[in-house]
Amino acid sequence: MGFAPEGIKLIAAGIIAAALGGVVIVWSRIVGIPLLVLGLAFASFSAYFFRDPEREKVFAPGEIACPADGTVMTIKNEGTPGITVVRIFLSVLNVHVQRAPMEGKISKVKYTKGKFAVAYAPEAADNERNLIGITGEYGRTITIEQITGAIARRIACYVKEGEDVKQGQRVGMIYFGSQVAVYLPETAKVLVKPGDKVAGAETVLAVW
Numbered sequence: 001m002g003f004a005p006e007g008i009k010l011i012a013a014g015i016i017a018a019a020l021g022g023v024v025i026v027w028s029r030i031v032g033i034p035l036l037v038l039g040l041a042f043a044s045f046s047a048y049f050f051r052d053p054e055r056e057k058v059f060a061p062g063e064i065a066c067p068a069d070g071t072v073m074t075i076k077n078e079g080t081p082g083i084t085v086v087r088i089f090l091s092v093l094n095v096h097v098q099r100a101p102m103e104g105k106i107s108k109v110k111y112t113k114g115k116f117a118v119a120y121a122p123e124a125a126d127n128e129r130n131l132i133g134i135t136g137e138y139g140r141t142i143t144i145e146q147i148t149g150a151i152a153r154r155i156a157c158y159v160k161e162g163e164d165v166k167q168g169q170r171v172g173m174i175y176f177g178s179q180v181a182v183y184l185p186e187t188a189k190v191l192v193k194p195g196d197k198v199a200g201a202e203t204v205l206a207v208w
Helices: 003-025 029-049 124-126
Strands: 064-065 071-076 083-090 095-100 106-114 130-137 141-147 155-157 170-172 178-185 204-207
Touching: 003 029, 106 155, 130 155, 130 170, 141 170, 178 204
Parallel strands: none
Antiparallel strands: 064 204, 071 083, 083 178, 095 170, 106 130, 130 141, 141 178, 155 170
8 A cells, every 4th residue: 555645745744743742742741742643633644545555457458447436426428429428526535546547648638727616516517627638549538537626626647648558557636525527438338327436447437
């Protein structure tokens, strides 16, 4: 079990605060004990939230990996001909690292400023977001969209246009509760349904 790079500083800050509280206790329990407890709590929460487990599942040819942990909200065409959109809600309890659904080349990265509506609300589609397009074999393209929520205020993108990625490779992270949308060509058959719990680089989201 590793940690996302964004969380290491926060974990370290919590540990330092706890250590400082342990020292201060010698002179003042009133100040030292709260600092120790809060530091440990902050470090523990940060370690849990920013956990980044290894995912080593080998997918069969034609299988499309789920890019994120969470709960499937909706699966439908949202107005773009030939595109099915799978929306996944990530609670603060889920791993928040996103992974490539297939092997290919990063064909598009586009960040857009926006609102900060609750991640599971319909209006979250207009939230701050980052698009990552991946083009693979036979010119097939899958786009994943990192979307912030009411609490999440930062998106980390680990890839850039022109970069080659492997299926399951880490491509980014969203801080705290958020949403990931997956844009699939209708030539892909979706295997999950609303309400399903899914795991990034472990669940088979769809097949060609």
